[in-house]
Amino acid sequence: MESGFGFGSLWSGGLIYVLPFLFVLTIIVFFHELGHYLVARWCGIRSLAFSVGFGPEIIGFNDKHGTRWKLSAIPLGGYVKFLGDENAASTPDRGAVDQMSAEEKREAFPTASVSRRAATVAAGPLANFILSIVIFACVAYVNGRTVADPIVASVVEGSPAAAAGFAAGDRIVSMDGEPVTYFSDLQNYVTGHGEQPITVTVDRGGREIDLDVTPKIEARDDGFGKTYNVPIIGLVADAESSSFRTESLGPVAAVGYGVEQTWFVTTRTVDFIGQVITGRQSADQIGGPIRIAQVSGEVSNFGIGALLNLAALLSVSIGLLNLLPIPMLDGGHLLFYAFEAVRGRPLSEQVQEVGFRIGLALVMMLMVFAFWNDLSGLGGA
Structure with a gap:
């Protein structure tokens, strides 16, 4: 069979x-x-061991400073064990420290x-x-960096943006006085402000207009089988109206972009944790190794950059x-x-x-x- x-x-x-x-x-x-x-x-x-993973050692070597570098069997973390540590969690080994020489105490972590x-x-x-x-x-x-001009291609019917008076062809100039360069700036700003009112300045036919809009929370699919709550106002961009394109970045600009993205992810993550605590986000979005493995596998289909x-x-x-x-x-x-x-x-x-x-x-x-x-x-x- x-x-x-x-x-x-x-x-x-x-x-x-x-x-x-x-x-x-x-x-x-x-x-x-x-x-x-x-x-x-x-x-x-002094570091006694540097391990990627926990459990039994698979392979390793000692360097000239006496540190054992090793790859361990359970690939769900890692640790550095210092002189004077009782275990991988850096719990002090008081008994061992008391027995150390003066020279060893100068290199021990607990002392x-x-x-x-x-x-x-x-x-x-x-x-x-x-x-x-x-x-x-x-x-x-x-x-490079994929960007789009902050120009509205369409407004979702029944959305907060429709109620606030946005129209196709509006160019977003600023959000609460903060300049908007790309359509992603608009998305990031809305995502970070929840259901708080936002004053949006738009250029409509050469005339600047202030529109007040309050995002609403909608459940969205993350593409990997989970839903999450996200604030939206209902503005849509498209390739024709917003000129989707890839911009090349030099080394300095790339580093600036890296700092910007890391800060954005950090603030959004902190905000998400706060929303879970207050009940505005579901705790079932918190994933472990299985989910990370699933997402990693799916993302790897899009290439090394996505991974x-x-x-x-x-x-x-x-x-x-x-x-x-x-x-x-x-x-x-x-x-x-x-x-x-x-x-x-x-x-x-x-x-x-x-x-x-x-x-x-x-x-x-x-x-x-x-x-x-x-x-x-x-x-x-």
Whole structure:
């Protein structure tokens, strides 16, 4: 009896998602941990291990500084283990520190100054934002930037824009006094202002007119089986009216574009988290590894540029996630260091232990919730 399971079905059913997912995640994790490692070196802190992934080591080597660089079996994160750490979460090993020589204590993480520890921890998320800027800039430098003039081709019937008096042929000049250069500027501005009233200045036949419009929230399909709520006003651009085109960017302009895009993604992500907390967005949009793998596989069909842009988006998200003030995450460590700086001494070991336990529970709950969303999405597909 023929099983029907061949290389083609294996690729379409698994590898088409797994390989792009591993490519994206490895880039993000490597640069996050590289940020920790490089700043630790700069601060005189010794790194014992640099791992991409968790669990058993697959392959690795020791460098001249005594750091074990390795690729581990479970590709869902990574860590840098410093001298004096008990585990990959940088929990201090007080017993080991007490047994260290004076020279070792000078290179140990737990005995470093608050400023050096904080700089080392903050460097991971910072590396994620830098990576995002670099990726956006490089892709834009190579492929150019697709833009469109801010000219209205049509107005959606029954939309807020129709009620406000917009007309086909209007050229958007500014939003609340902020100049608009491209149609995407209009879209980004509306997306970032929710249901707040906006004053839009348009050029209509050589005469500037102010129109007041309040976006409304609509559910949109993200193209990967999930819906999300987005503010819209109902203006449409097309290739003929708005002159869709690709503009080349020089190195400086490309970097500026990378900063602009990274800032936009950062602010929109923070806004999304706020909307989930307040109930304006559904928490079922939060995805885990399965969903990331699915999206990575789908996006890879559009080429390496699209996959790299996804990596930039995810790099920002991981950077922000790690800055949450939850023990076990970088933000939790920074919170402890802030208390230490104010008090003049570290929090007690008991308090830190309770904090790490709570942090572990919260991280595990978030992971389970994300996996549940992933599995629910698969079940509904």
